[in-house]
Amino acid sequence: MNHAAILDEQRSDSxxxxxxxxxxxxxxxxxxxxxxxxxxxxxVDIDAWRDAIIADLVHEAALTPGRPLSSxxxxxxxxxxxPPALVADILAAADRHWGFAAGIEIxxxxxxxxxxxxxxxxxxxxxxNRVSLGLQALDDGALAFLGRAHDVGEGLxxxxxxxxxxxxxxxxxxxxxPDQKLADWETELAxxxxxxxxxxxxxxxxxxPGTRFSTLAAKGELTxxxxxxxxxxxxxxxxxxxxxxLPAYEISxxxxxxxESRHNLTYWRYGDYVGIGxxxxxxxxxxxxxxxxxxxxxLAAVARNAHGIKAEADLDPATRATEALLMGLRxxxxxxxxxxxxDSGIAQGNLIDARAADQLAALGLLTRDGTRVxxxxxxxxxxxxxxxxxxxx
Amino acid sequence: xxDLSHIRNFSIIAHIDHGKSTLADRLIQQTxxxxxREMTSQVLDNMEIEQERGITIKAQTVRLNYVANNGETYExxxxxxxxxxxxxxxxxxxxAACEGALxxxxxxxGVEAQTLANVYQSIxxxxxIVPVINKIDLPAADPERVRxxxxxxxxxxxxxxxxxxxxxxxGIAETLEAIVAKIPPPKGDRDAPLKAMLVDSWYDPYLGVxxxxxxxxxxxxxxxxxxxxxxxxxxxxxxxxxxxxxxxxLPELGPxxxxxxxxxxxxxxxxxxxxTITTVVxxxxxxxxxxxxxxxxxxxxxxxxxxxxxxxxxxSISRLRLNDASFSFEMETSAALGFGFRCGFLGLLxxxxxxxxxxxxxxxxxxxxxxxxxxxxxxxxxxxxxxxEIMLHNxxxxxxxxxxxxxxxxxxxxxxxxxxxxxxxILKLCQDRRGVQKxxxxxxxxxxxxYELPLNEVVFDFYDRLKSISRGYASFxxxxxxxxxGDLVKMNILxxxxxxxxxxxxxxxxxxxxxxxxxxERLKDLIPRHLFKVPIQAAIGGKVxxxxxxxxxxxxxxxxxxxxxxxxxxKLLDKQKKGKARMREYGSVSIPQEAFIAALxxxxx
Ligand SMILES: Nc1nc2c(ncn2[C@@H]2O[C@H](COP(=O)(O)OP(=O)(O)OP(=O)(O)O)[C@@H](O)[C@H]2O)c(=O)[nH]1
Ligand code: SF4
Ligand SMILES: [Mg+2]
Numbered sequence: 001m002n003h004a005a006i007l008d009e010q011r012s013d014s015x016x017x018x019x020x021x022x023x024x025x026x027x028x029x030x031x032x033x034x035x036x037x038x039x040x041x042x043x044v045d046i047d048a049w050r051d052a053i054i055a056d057l058v059h060e061a062a063l064t065p066g067r068p069l070s071s072x073x074x075x076x077x078x079x080x081x082x083p084p085a086l087v088a089d090i091l092a093a094a095d096r097h098w099g100f101a102a103g104i105e106i107x108x109x110x111x112x113x114x115x116x117x118x119x120x121x122x123x124x125x126x127x128x129n130r131v132s133l134g135l136q137a138l139d140d141g142a143l144a145f146l147g148r149a150h151d152v153g154e155g156l157x158x159x160x161x162x163x164x165x166x167x168x169x170x171x172x173x174x175x176x177x178p179d180q181k182l183a184d185w186e187t188e189l190a191x192x193x194x195x196x197x198x199x200x201x202x203x204x205x206x207x208x209p210g211t212r213f214s215t216l217a218a219k220g221e222l223t224x225x226x227x228x229x230x231x232x233x234x235x236x237x238x239x240x241x242x243x244x245x246l247p248a249y250e251i252s253x254x255x256x257x258x259x260e261s262r263h264n265l266t267y268w269r270y271g272d273y274v275g276i277g278x279x280x281x282x283x284x285x286x287x288x289x290x291x292x293x294x295x296x297x298x299l300a301a302v303a304r305n306a307h308g309i310k311a312e313a314d315l316d317p318a319t320r321a322t323e324a325l326l327m328g329l330r331x332x333x334x335x336x337x338x339x340x341x342x343d344s345g346i347a348q349g350n351l352i353d354a355r356a357a358d359q360l361a362a363l364g365l366l367t368r369d370g371t372r373v374x375x376x377x378x379x380x381x382x383x384x385x386x387x388x389x390x391x392x393x
Numbered sequence: 394x395x396d397l398s399h400i401r402n403f404s405i406i407a408h409i410d411h412g413k414s415t416l417a418d419r420l421i422q423q424t425x426x427x428x429x430r431e432m433t434s435q436v437l438d439n440m441e442i443e444q445e446r447g448i449t450i451k452a453q454t455v456r457l458n459y460v461a462n463n464g465e466t467y468e469x470x471x472x473x474x475x476x477x478x479x480x481x482x483x484x485x486x487x488x489a490a491c492e493g494a495l496x497x498x499x500x501x502x503g504v505e506a507q508t509l510a511n512v513y514q515s516i517x518x519x520x521x522i523v524p525v526i527n528k529i530d531l532p533a534a535d536p537e538r539v540r541x542x543x544x545x546x547x548x549x550x551x552x553x554x555x556x557x558x559x560x561x562x563x564g565i566a567e568t569l570e571a572i573v574a575k576i577p578p579p580k581g582d583r584d585a586p587l588k589a590m591l592v593d594s595w596y597d598p599y600l601g602v603x604x605x606x607x608x609x610x611x612x613x614x615x616x617x618x619x620x621x622x623x624x625x626x627x628x629x630x631x632x633x634x635x636x637x638x639x640x641x642x643l644p645e646l647g648p649x650x651x652x653x654x655x656x657x658x659x660x661x662x663x664x665x666x667x668x669t670i671t672t673v674v675x676x677x678x679x680x681x682x683x684x685x686x687x688x689x690x691x692x693x694x695x696x697x698x699x700x701x702x703x704x705x706x707x708x709s710i711s712r713l714r715l716n717d718a719s720f721s722f723e724m725e726t727s728a729a730l731g732f733g734f735r736c737g738f739l740g741l742l743x744x745x746x747x748x749x750x751x752x753x754x755x756x757x758x759x760x761x762x763x764x765x766x767x768x769x770x771x772x773x774x775x776x777x778x779x780x781x782e783i784m785l786h787n788x789x790x791x792x793x794x795x796x797x798x799x800x801x802x803x804x805x806x807x808x809x810x811x812x813x814x815x816x817x818x819i820l821k822l823c824q825d826r827r828g829v830q831k832x833x834x835x836x837x838x839x840x841x842x843x844y845e846l847p848l849n850e851v852v853f854d855f856y857d858r859l860k861s862i863s864r865g866y867a868s869f870x871x872x873x874x875x876x877x878x879g880d881l882v883k884m885n886i887l888x889x890x891x892x893x894x895x896x897x898x899x900x901x902x903x904x905x906x907x908x909x910x911x912x913x914e915r916l917k918d919l920i921p922r923h924l925f926k927v928p929i930q931a932a933i934g935g936k937v938x939x940x941x942x943x944x945x946x947x948x949x950x951x952x953x954x955x956x957x958x959x960x961x962x963x964k965l966l967d968k969q970k971k972g973k974a975r976m977r978e979y980g981s982v983s984i985p986q987e988a989f990i991a992a993l994x995x996x997x998x
Contacts, residue, residue, distance in 0.1 A: 021956060203952045231947035252952050267956040281957040288960070323959050326966055330954060359981060363924055382924055385949040388969035 017070035017101065019266040020094060022053065023277030024079040025295050028111075031147040032212035033174070033205060037279035037293050038077045050086055052302040054093045056276040056291070059307035061097035064274060064284060068101040069094060071263035073108075074128075080110035084122035091127045105130055105168075105262045112158030112171075113150050120158075120165040130261075131162050132201065133171040138188045142177055147212075159195060168259065170199035176225045176233050177205050185233055186240070193244040198259030202237055203252045204230060234381050249332045251380060268331050270324040270340075276308065286314045317344040318393045321351055325391050329383065334367075334374030346393060353392040360386060395468040400649045401576045402470045402607070403523075404452075404487040406515060407497035408505035408868060409476030412527040414438055414449050415559035416497060416568070417473040423565050424457040424469070426637050437473045437638060442749055449475040450746060452483040452593065454605055454651055456635040461573045469572060470635075470651040476507050478870055479740030482687045482719065483593075484511055486666055489684065490592045490607035490651055493521040493576030495568070496543075500526045500534035500556075503839075504542045506810045506868035512547055521576050524554035525568060530561050546836050581648025587611030587670065588677040591621065592651070594664040596715040600632070602658040606646065606670060610677070613646040613654060613670075622669040622680040628656035661715045687719050689737025690803070690873065691744055691764050691852045692786050694725050694895065695751070696733030698758035699974065703732045709755035710734060713747060720747055727789060727894050730760055730977065735787055741852060760977065760989055762895040763788075764852045769876055771798040788897045791883040794934065800899075801876035803848040806831070808841065809859070811867035816840045818862040826850035827901060846871075847879065849899065884909055884938075886916070887930040889980030895989060905931075909939035912992065919988035922946035927982050 027038045072094060074087065091106065107130040108123060110116055120131070135155045137143050143151060150158070162169045173192060175185050192200065205224050207217045216222035225233065241247060241254040248254050250268060253261065266273050275282035279293035291308040292298040298308045315323070321344035328335035341348040352373065360366035365379030365386060379386055405413040414435040421427055421436065437453040438444055457469040472487040474480075488494065494515045498508055515522055524543050526536045536556050543551040555571050557564030593605040606613065613619075617630045634642040635652040646652040658664060667684030671677040697706045710722050721737040738744040744764060751757050767786050773796050774780040780798070785791065807828075811819055813835070823830070823844045832843035846855075851871070859867050884905050886896040896916075900908050909931025916929050920943055931939040954962055976983035 206952055228947055234948055234950075251950055251954070264955060267954075267959070273956055275956060279957070281959070283956070283959075319963065322966065323963055326962055327954065327959060360924070365924060381948045381950055382946060383950045384965075384969075385924060385946055387966055388973055391966065391970075 016067060017266060017271055018064055018067040018098065019263050019271065019273040020057075020069050020072045020098070021263075021273055021275040021277075021280055021282070022057075022072065022074045022079070022090060023275065023280040023291075024074060024076040024082050025278040025293075025298075026081060027076065027078045028081070028149060029147065030212075032216075033146060033208070035208035035211050036077065039295055041295065046083060046086055048299060050089055052299050052308070053090055053277055055302050055306050056308045057090070057093055058097060059309075060274045060276060060282070060284070061094075064098070064272070067272075068099040069104060070101045071105040071107070071266065073106075073263040075109050078111050079108050080116040080119065080123070084119055084126045087123060087128065088126035107132055107261065107263055109134065110158075110162070111150070112155040112162075114154055114157065117158035117161040120161050124165045129166060130168040130170070131166050132199075132261075133159060133162055133169065135159065135171040135192075136174050137177070138173070138191055139184075142180075145177065146174060156195075159197075163195075163197070168199065169197045170201060170255075170261070171195075171197060172201045172203065174203050174205050175237070176230050178222060178224055180225065180233075182229070182232055182236060186236060189237060189240050193240065193246065198246070199253070199255040199261065200241065200246055201253050202241070204234065231381060238377065238380075247332070248380070251330050251383065265331075268327045270320075270327050270343075278308065280308075283315075286320065287312055288315050317346055320344050321346050322391055322393050325351065325393075326387055329373070329375050329387065329390075332374070332380075334372055336372050338371040350392060352390050356389040356392075360390060366390070395647070395650065397581060397649045398578050399465065400468045400470070400578055401493070401572050402472075402491040402579055402649070402651055403493045403495055403572060403576050404472040404474055404484070404491045404515070405495045405497060406474055406484060406488075406511040407476055407527075408499070408502070408507040408511075409448065411476065411497045411499040411502065411505075411508070412559045413476065413497050414473050416495070416525065416527060416557065417453075417455070417471060419557075419559050419562055419565045420457060420469075420471060420569065421455060421638065423569065424459045426455060426457055427639075431639075441753070442746060448477060449473060450477075450480055450483075451475070451595070452487045453638070454487075454592075454636060455638045456652070457637070459569055459573070462570060467573055468650070469569075472651075474511075476511075477742055478507060478510070479738075479743040481507075481510065482684075482739070485514055486592050486684060488515055488518050488520065489667075490590060490605075491518075491520065492579055493523065493572075495525050495572070496522050496549075497525045497527050498539055498543060500529045500536045500539050501531045502866075503535075503539045504546050504810075506808060506870040509547065509808075509810070510870045512549075522549055523568075523571050523575050524549065524551045525557055525564075526551075526554050527557045527559050529556050529563065530558040542836075579649030581608065582610045583612060583648050585610035586675050586677045587613065587617075587619070587672045588681070589613055589646075589670040590681050591664060591666055591668040591670055593666055594658075594661050596661055596712075600655050602655065602661055602664060602715075604654050604656070604658070604664055604670075605651070606654055607651045608646050608648050609681070610648055611672070612648070613652075614644070618673040619656070619670050620673050620676060621664070622671055622677070623665055623683060624663065624668055626663065627673055628658060630654050630656050661718055666718075687739060688873075689719070689721050689739060690766065690848060691738045691740060692735060692767065693738075693744060693764045694727060694730065694733050694735050694762035694787065695748065696727060696730035696760045696762075696895075698760055700731045702757055705755070706734065706751070706757055706759070709751055709757060710736070712755075713750060717747070719743070725787060725789075727762075730762070730895055733760075737786075741856060760895065762989075763898050765899060766803050766848045766852060768881065768899060769801040771800075772796045773798050785899075788883055788899050789894050791897075791899065794882075799878050800881045802879050802881060804874050804877050805846055805848050805851060805871040806874045807844050807846050807851070807869060807871040809844070809867055809869050810839060810841050811863055813838055813840055815863040815867055816842070819859065819867060822855070822858055822862060825904075826855060827904070845874065847877075847901070848873070850901075850904075853898075882933050885932050886912055887928075887932060887980075888916070888920070888984065889927050889982045890930075891980035891982075893979050893984070895977075896992065902933075905933060906938045913939045913941040915992050916988065917941040917943055919991050920982065920984055923982055 025039050108128045109132045112133045140151050207214050246254040249260050278295050278298040280291045282289040289312040292301045292310045301308050324340045337348045367374050407413045452474045454472045459467045474484040474487050526539050540551045555567045588609040589606045597603050620627050632655040669680040722734045725735040770783050828844040828846045834841050880902045882902050884900050885892045913929045926945050927943040929941045930937045976985050
């Protein structure tokens with residue numbers, strides 16, 4: 001059975017799933033490549049944060065009544081720094097206000113340090129059933145370069161603990177690092193696949209504006225593999241993960257069939273998700289919301305308004321349809337034009353450029369099957385060039 | 394009105410960048426024309442594009458009141474002129490309105506091609522020439538060498554040349570005294586019938602068309618009914634004044650004076666420069682000789698990126714033309730580029746300036762085709778058509794080759810003036826461009842070489858090449874010398890097997906292959922990779938003479954995209970789509986506008 005079929009089956013399980021994202025904005029130090037909403041603070045007032053996040057949660061729950069949660073994701077920042085009791089409190093509040101759908105997936109992003117690994121048991125007890133470990137590399141030099149506090153030994157020990165503590169474990173690796181040769185990556189990836197997790201997130205290093213790496217790159221002190229090298233790395237990654245039984249179901253995400261991140265699938269399938277905590281985004285029906293990013297502003301906003309929303313606006317049909325396409329086409333399963341047309345009210349024929357679609361199909365980059373449009377294996381690596389041609393809205 | 398003996402009319406002439414406008418600044422400042430606060434650098438270069446490029450495009454006139462060392466007050470009419478050869482006609486007009494010229498020469502660079510060209514014009518007008526050696530503050534300044542150069546090359550006495558640094562305000566008082574002492578006052582008769590020269594005109598949004606005049610005889614006043622002798626039109630003068638440089642209305646302009654008038658005229662085209670203005674009652678017996686008509690020599694097509702902007706382009710071009718009668722335009726259609734205009738210019742800089750003004754002042758996105766010249770083609774008789782002659786402005790109109798009896802192309806005589814060490818490469822450049830050497834002389838470490846060259850080789854990046862191989866030291870001046878027959882063919886550029894009409898050009902058969910290869914190589918770098926392989930070919934008729942292939946794109950994908958990144962991703966997509974709108978499609982290949990422009994300037998690799 002392929003991904004698409006499995007995922008279709010899952011989809012029919014819950015008609016109108018709702019996902020909850022909780023952002024924990026604090027980190028021990030700032031990694032040089034990171035453009036997430038993460039902040040380093042000497043002290044964090046846990047009680048104040050508990051109150052704020054739960055107030056924010058209550059606000060959202062009131063707007064989405066009667067929709068049990070299909071997934072929860074604690075992201076950051078470094079949510080593994082949250083006291084397990086706080087995680088438990090938030091989960092309890094979520095359960096109280098929404099309720100959990102059967103088989104709910106509850107993921108937490110964790111740093112693979114020994115300190116954090118020591119809490120994995122408590123986190124599991126609090127209700128976490130899936131972790132995503134920020135392993136990032138299996139090479140000490142690379143970890144130092146990436147500004148990570150752990151070394152390979154510590155990271156793998158944490159992975160061991162995690163695999164014991166949680167039902168499902170995924171970990172992240174960053175590749176296409178400066179000077180990383182294809183052969184080195186093959187070795188590293190082969191080793192990673194051998195740990196037997198059901199899910200892997202494999203990201204090519206990108207230089208994001210506003211990070212330390214971007215300053216270095218601007219000064220010419222940092223160059224990452226580009227062009228053919230990056231393409232070779234990408235293709236090799238897909239070939240190896242497929243061979244190992246964890247094919248890509250999204251550009252950078254690989255899973256054994258059925259082990260996909262259901263939470264992240266909600267984003268890509270353009271389902272509804274509630275986002276709480278600093279800087280979290282949400283899509284609730286037609287409304288897009290965004291919360292205050294800076295932790296202090298967020299706390300102040302919640303104190304003032306009983307929610308952390310900075311901006312909220314209804315998205316017009318064209319925007320919704322575009323977003324649905326550009327998220328959905330990242331998936332191996334592709335998109336169902338009929339569904340997007342039904343949601344947005346935009347006719348199927350006006351969603352994509354038929355002539356471009358034919359050309360792309362002729363080039364082997366796209367397939368169409370009824371109302372389903374899928375970017376092929378060969379096309380995925382070119383997705384950003386395909387989208388502006390294909391998307392007609 | 395000022396007594397004739399107390400008027401001095403002079404132009405400031407020089408090679409480009411030798412400091413004319415900066416010197417004008419200092420003269421304005423010293424005589425109190427503007428307060429400190431109002432003063433900017435090159436205050437007379439008031440067009441945005443002039444300020445930005447630091448060059449003068451349009452000549453400007455200012456009236457200064459100067460109290461000389463002898464205690465008398467003089468009226469100085471200063472005309473700042475452009476140094477670039479494309480705008481030489483601006484200089485010639487100004488010179489016609491003056492009795493003398495300040496010849497500014499850069500103390501480090503010395504005499505250059507436009508120094509010579511302008512000074513010769515000035516001598517033709519019987520002007521008194523006051524040499525000014527400027528930029529003496531520069532470490533490389535060598536005023537004595539330059540003084541000798543002026544005497545040796547130009548042959549005028551430079552022993553009393555004023556030494557200035559317009560930048561640091563040295564020698565300004567001396568310059569003013571020299572103007573009063575050396576430049577002769579104008580002659581004229583207040584009681585004779587009115588005779589005034591129409592020196593220049595431009596459109597002002599508040600005043601309508603403003604006319605710069607030099608009164609020869611008689612008096613110009615508000616309320617006077619005047620006649621433009623050449624145009625044969627009559628107008629009622631409603632304003633008379635001068636610029637200081639701020640506009641100032643005056644009761645009248647008397648003989649010898651330079652100033653402006655307005656007469657509720659709507660279009661600059663109604664005011665031919667060089668025309669003679671006289672009164673309807675008691676007109677002058679004879680008109681002034683007038684100016685030589687300027688002819689556009691370089692042509693290109695201009696098309697709106699967005700076809701919907703065509704009307705806006707038409708309007709904007711017409712508006713620009715109100716102010717600059719020296720360029721021409723007519724409608725053109727291109728298979729790929731849609732509706733646009735074929736425009737004629739005085740030179741490549743002129744082309745670039747107009748293009749930039751359209752983009753900037755009128756907010757238009759334009760595609761500009763390869764510059765070309767006008768060819769004269771003799772056609773054989775065909776079954777349906779007689780033998781006849783056509784003038785070809787546009788490579789797209791190139792006739793069926795089997796009908797062509799002969800093609801003639803315009804040639805120029807170019808005078809290049811360069812330090813010795815670059816001579817070798819310059820001769821090679823001229824030779825490569827089918828040049829015929831006519832003369833080569835040396836004057837004190839510098840060479841002056843005269844070449845006859847086909848103009849189509851010159852519009853094609855010659856000037857850029859010359860500048861780069863001489864590190865900017867060589868200067869270049871040219872005049873047209875008529876048409877000559879040549880073995881000329883049309884070269885097409887095909888992208889993904891489809892001809893790109895905007896890139897087709899007429900070339901000499903002997904250089905076609907090299908040119909074609911170069912163009913293909915260039916396009917290979919300029920056209921972004923596509924999802925498929927893109928062949929690029931240069932062809933004459935059906936014969937491919939050069940070919941390159943752009944490899945297919947291998948990777949373009951965003952690694953990460955989760956819930957919070959959607960809006961960012963959407964913005965990126967919108968931007969990409971906007972970018973796509975700025976491209977043209979040929980055989981499913983999108984060519985960005987920048988690629989067109991860059992491909993057409995092939996010199997700068
Ligand atoms: N060092 C120095 N630089 C000067 C002096 N006079 C002018 N410049 C500089 O030379 C450059 C050209 O000056 P402009 O006054 O614009 O020259 P121009 O002759 O009017 O140039 P065009 O009108 O374009 O022909 C500017 O950067 C001036 O600042 C001077 O006396 N000394
Ligand atoms: S730990 Fe994660 S969120 Fe924190 S700075 Fe590093 S990469 Fe960013
Ligand atoms: Mg100037």
